[in-house]
Amino acid sequence: MNAITRQETAALDVPLVSFNLNGRDVTGRSTETLLQVAKREGVEIPHLCYMEGLEAVGNCRACMVEINGERVLAPSCCRVPTAGMKVVTNSERAVASQKMVLELLLSDMPETDYTRHNEVDDWAGKIGVGKPRFEARKQVRQDLSHPAIAVNLDACIQCTRCLRACRDEQVNDVIGLAFRGDEAKIVFDMDDPMGASTCVACGECVQACPTGALMPAREAALVVPDKQVESVCPYCGVGCQLTYNVKDNKILFVEGRDGPANHGRLCVKGRYGFDYAHHPHRLTKPLIRRADAPKNGEFTMDPDHVMDVFREASWEEALAFAGGKLKGVSVGMKYTF
Ligand code: SF4
Numbered sequence: 001m002n003a004i005t006r007q008e009t010a011a012l013d014v015p016l017v018s019f020n021l022n023g024r025d026v027t028g029r030s031t032e033t034l035l036q037v038a039k040r041e042g043v044e045i046p047h048l049c050y051m052e053g054l055e056a057v058g059n060c061r062a063c064m065v066e067i068n069g070e071r072v073l074a075p076s077c078c079r080v081p082t083a084g085m086k087v088v089t090n091s092e093r094a095v096a097s098q099k100m101v102l103e104l105l106l107s108d109m110p111e112t113d114y115t116r117h118n119e120v121d122d123w124a125g126k127i128g129v130g131k132p133r134f135e136a137r138k139q140v141r142q143d144l145s146h147p148a149i150a151v152n153l154d155a156c157i158q159c160t161r162c163l164r165a166c167r168d169e170q171v172n173d174v175i176g177l178a179f180r181g182d183e184a185k186i187v188f189d190m191d192d193p194m195g196a197s198t199c200v201a202c203g204e205c206v207q208a209c210p211t212g213a214l215m216p217a218r219e220a221a222l223v224v225p226d227k228q229v230e231s232v233c234p235y236c237g238v239g240c241q242l243t244y245n246v247k248d249n250k251i252l253f254v255e256g257r258d259g260p261a262n263h264g265r266l267c268v269k270g271r272y273g274f275d276y277a278h279h280p281h282r283l284t285k286p287l288i289r290r291a292d293a294p295k296n297g298e299f300t301m302d303p304d305h306v307m308d309v310f311r312e313a314s315w316e317e318a319l320a321f322a323g324g325k326l327k328g329v330s331v332g333m334k335y336t337f
């Protein structure tokens, strides 16, 4: 079960208001958006720049809805319900607007897939947007300067989810939206290559990106996993929850999972530091030093040949051996005051 956030707890104190959604009376709170209420009520509205947990900025305009009495359409990710409001998400006008946004964005999508779940493609498919009628914008070169993250701005829709994830969630503030008009683009620090920027490689931007414009540098992230293993990060004691995506018993990539300590976020170690699990030097069975390889001052060990020095043991033997040695130390210990 997902943990209840502080905001959710606070929201419970806010009174409910009744309003009309697609001809149905529903209730919502002034702390939630029309998009959130619609989702809860099973009404799907396309959305791209909106992401649960990030501040709503309303810049993609994919989520436009019609509100009775208002001259223009409204972005449902930024509007809250008020008593008696009449909202229509599927009117001819609202759908035409949603489709136009999706078609324009779709026309800019590159041929190459950078993710298995491109949200522009997904929404375009859901609301029936076919082959776009518009020309693609000029393509941007890939930035492969970062060891963990590939930057494919040809697939960027400038939704700024990455920027908000970096600035507001991780408080790193590496990413910005710079320049103007059709020169506008996502930049790292002062438009540096990502690998030369102050990025700490937490990958939060990758997790937030809806199109794969920011993706893991390993192509393994495009492979379909055959199982997902819910686990806890093995590094520090914070206890971030994560999901290992596994194929043929090998970890392909890691995703943050909603847990009380991390709410889906991870740092560089949890997200990218999983090679050790498959490293040939990794110890998977208990070992005990061989009687014919005693310790001496010049001792070195070749990690490719640990069995020159150790032998395999059962857990029972290894624990009894270690416990016996500790007991010997404590019995021989003398306290002086
Ligand atoms: S990996 Fe982390 S620090 Fe680097 S740009 Fe993305 S969110 Fe910011």
Ligand code: SF4
Pocket (backbone or CB within 6 Å): 155, 156, 157, 158, 159, 160, 161, 162, 163, 186, 205, 208, 209, 210, 211, 212, 213, 214
């Ligand atoms: S890189 Fe991805 S998350 Fe960032 S603005 Fe572009 S599409 Fe949005």
Ligand code: FES
Pocket (backbone or CB within 6 Å): 046, 047, 048, 049, 050, 057, 058, 059, 060, 061, 062, 063, 064, 075, 076, 077, 078
């Ligand atoms: S999802 Fe509402 S404007 Fe982008």
